[in-house]
Amino acid sequence: EAQVTQNPRYLITVTGKKLTVTCSQNMNHEYMSWYRQDPGLGLRQIYYSMNVEVTDKGDVPEGYKVSRKEKRNFPLILESPSPNQTSLYFCASSSQGLRSTEAFFGQGTRLTVV
Amino acid sequence: GDSVTQMEGPVTLSEEAFLTINCTYTATGYPSLFWYVQYPGEGLQLLLKATKADDKGSNKGFEATYRKETTSFHLEKGSVQVSDSAVYFCALSSSGGGADGLTFGKGTHLIIQP
Numbered sequence: 001e002a003q004v005t006q007n008p009r010y011l012i013t014v015t016g017k018k019l020t021v022t023c024s025q026n027m028n029h030e031y032m033s034w035y036r037q038d039p040g041l042g043l044r045q046i047y048y049s050m051n052v053e054v055t056d057k058g059d060v061p062e063g064y065k066v067s068r069k070e071k072r073n074f075p076l077i078l079e080s081p082s083p084n085q086t087s088l089y090f091c092a093s094s095s096q097g098l099r100s101t102e103a104f105f106g107q108g109t110r111l112t113v114v
Numbered sequence: 115g116d117s118v119t120q121m122e123g124p125v126t127l128s129e130e131a132f133l134t135i136n137c138t139y140t141a142t143g144y145p146s147l148f149w150y151v152q153y154p155g156e157g158l159q160l161l162l163k164a165t166k167a168d169d170k171g172s173n174k175g176f177e178a179t180y181r182k183e184t185t186s187f188h189l190e191k192g193s194v195q196v197s198d199s200a201v202y203f204c205a206l207s208s209s210g211g212g213a214d215g216l217t218f219g220k221g222t223h224l225i226i227q228p
Binding site: 004033040041042043044045048058090092102103105106107108 | 155156160215219221
């Protein structure tokens with residue numbers, strides 16, 4: 001089954017404690033992306049990757065890092081989380097970028113930073 | 115920059131009612147337009163898309179027509195069901211330079227009552 005898998009689904013952490021949210025896709029997609037979803041703001045792109053070893057900033061990259069060492073994986077790293085990063089995070093992938101092809105989304109990771 | 119404006123909910127309808135969710139956009143060039151749906155506790159799923167002016171996207175009884183003259187992509191369904199209760203996101207993909215990805219509206223929460 002074609003899918004994007006994120007882990008964990010729920011995470012509560014403390015300010016400053018480094019964490020990683022993993023994302024893996026099994027569709028051999030070149031393009032992967034991270035979004036955060038906040039009430040009243042919709043979804044905003046954090047980072048994206050056009051292929052292995054190629055990453056770029058989205059609209060809200062501050063406080064986040066990503067890496068793309070393998071095609072299937074695109075982890076999101078918060079080196080020093082802060083309460084304003086409390087949000088619902090989604091990973092997405094598609095075969096050629098999001099401009100005209102379908103994006104597949106993971107089920108989301110709800111992060112709370114206290 | 116690119117932006118998407120959609121009516122914010124919640125929108126509450128009775129089963130079998132006619133549905134319209136308005137969506138207008140601002141973009142340079144010729145973006146592709148999408149409607150995504152998010153069911154409770156799940157990630158976003160592509161509902162329908164249109165890639166050029168006057169295209170009509172359709173799926174599961176939902177329709178939307180790409181209207182370049184009014185920069186709109188309104189979502190319609192003739193007879194809604196309780197199972198259509200979800201959050202609906204209008205989105206566009208940039209066709210110009212800059213960050214590659216989808217620009218989302220804030221989402222419309224649709225509630226269908228039996």
